[in-house]
Amino acid sequence: MAANDSARLYAAETQVAIAAVRRACVLTASVFNKLVKQETLTKDDKSPVTVGDFSAQAVINTILGRTFPDDPIVGEEDAADLRVDSGKALRDRIVQLANETLTAELRPGEKEEWGLGPNHARTADQLLDAIDRGNYDGGPTGRIWTLDPIDGTKGFLRGEQYAVCLALLVDARVELGVIGCPNLPVTASNPFSTRGCIFFAVRGQGAYQLPLDNAFGGERTKLAIPSSTPETLNFLESVEKAHSKLSFNERVGEILGVTRAPTRMDSQAKYCALARGDGGVYLRMPVGSGYKEKIWDHAAGSILIEEAGGVISDGRGEPLDFGLGRLLGENYGIVASGKDVHEKVIAAIKQAKAEEEAQSRS
Numbered sequence: 001m002a003a004n005d006s007a008r009l010y011a012a013e014t015q016v017a018i019a020a021v022r023r024a025c026v027l028t029a030s031v032f033n034k035l036v037k038q039e040t041l042t043k044d045d046k047s048p049v050t051v052g053d054f055s056a057q058a059v060i061n062t063i064l065g066r067t068f069p070d071d072p073i074v075g076e077e078d079a080a081d082l083r084v085d086s087g088k089a090l091r092d093r094i095v096q097l098a099n100e101t102l103t104a105e106l107r108p109g110e111k112e113e114w115g116l117g118p119n120h121a122r123t124a125d126q127l128l129d130a131i132d133r134g135n136y137d138g139g140p141t142g143r144i145w146t147l148d149p150i151d152g153t154k155g156f157l158r159g160e161q162y163a164v165c166l167a168l169l170v171d172a173r174v175e176l177g178v179i180g181c182p183n184l185p186v187t188a189s190n191p192f193s194t195r196g197c198i199f200f201a202v203r204g205q206g207a208y209q210l211p212l213d214n215a216f217g218g219e220r221t222k223l224a225i226p227s228s229t230p231e232t233l234n235f236l237e238s239v240e241k242a243h244s245k246l247s248f249n250e251r252v253g254e255i256l257g258v259t260r261a262p263t264r265m266d267s268q269a270k271y272c273a274l275a276r277g278d279g280g281v282y283l284r285m286p287v288g289s290g291y292k293e294k295i296w297d298h299a300a301g302s303i304l305i306e307e308a309g310g311v312i313s314d315g316r317g318e319p320l321d322f323g324l325g326r327l328l329g330e331n332y333g334i335v336a337s338g339k340d341v342h343e344k345v346i347a348a349i350k351q352a353k354a355e356e357e358a359q360s361r362s
């Protein structure tokens, strides 16, 4: 970081969040190569969770608990399944992985007072309690961190894109977002370039990309979403068909005159790609299952888009409300894009929706 950064708002939070996300990314990338079948559980909502998700949440919450002990955390995972007898094997593995990560040698930019380095192993109880620091209900006031330790767990299991996502809300407004993408090439135009990027944005201070393997010493690249035309525009959309209505996206694309094929990518890596100009519109429309979006799936990505000069809203153009609790609640889909195309996308959604309603009446 530059010398004058300590004077900036949220400088300490930014440094800690980048360090915590970087450590969690090293953990998840290394665990992927060693995962065995018994290290994945299916949650009540039928979605997967792995030892990688639990131990990344343990690591990040441990660091936040030490550095900002009064700040509550809304995290995706909880430790209930690890506290029962049948969870012993998973629990042991998570304790081992989290401690390997927390006790790794300090890197430039990290401080031992954050509870990092060889002398800072935790007990199993401390790590389970750290995971459960993420049980906060959220709400409209105060400082609240929100964490998705592995966003795109299905992508992670496929060896494709996933992201470690951390954001700080202050009175329901996202002030800081950090996203680690261990499998994303550092050069947008070259899929064969080195993989592993960290993206971060602070309100009023811009959005940046850093190399994952040199987060504090490497060059930071300022991000700006370029303007686009129907010929250059494409959509960034979910891989999982149950997560967003891809047929609706296709119709919106036709209305806008989009000719390029969509890019399908798991996780908030989609927001990162958009922020660096690698894709034009993040479009996520509900499939009609009644699923409610979670704040940790969009908070960090939303500030990255805004600080890269873009706009994020729901499918009606309404702002996303991060102050309603753990759920985004009342949003109808999500649209993120450059400023020049956002209104056009909202108008195209309105038209596609009207067509759909007319069809269902006839």
Ligand SMILES: Nc1ncnc2c1ncn2[C@@H]1O[C@H](COP(=O)(O)OS(=O)(=O)O)[C@@H](OP(=O)(O)O)[C@H]1O
Binding pocket: 047, 076, 148, 150, 151, 152, 153, 154, 155, 237, 238, 239, 240, 241, 242, 243, 244, 265, 266, 267, 268, 289, 291, 294, 297
């Ligand atoms: N039914 C349904 N509808 C919409 N969204 C859902 C649904 N189920 C899950 N999720 C959330 O989707 C998160 C992953 O989102 P992605 O955009 O990465 O989806 S996709 O994998 O690219 O299809 C995923 O995040 P993780 O659980 O962190 O992987 C979920 O929070």
Ligand SMILES: [Mg+2]
Binding pocket: 047, 048, 049, 076, 153
């Ligand atoms: Mg999940």
Ligand SMILES: [Mg+2]
Binding pocket: 148, 150, 151, 152, 296, 297
């Ligand atoms: Mg997620």
Ligand SMILES: [Mg+2]
Binding pocket: 053, 076, 148, 149, 150, 151, 152, 153
């Ligand atoms: Mg997750």
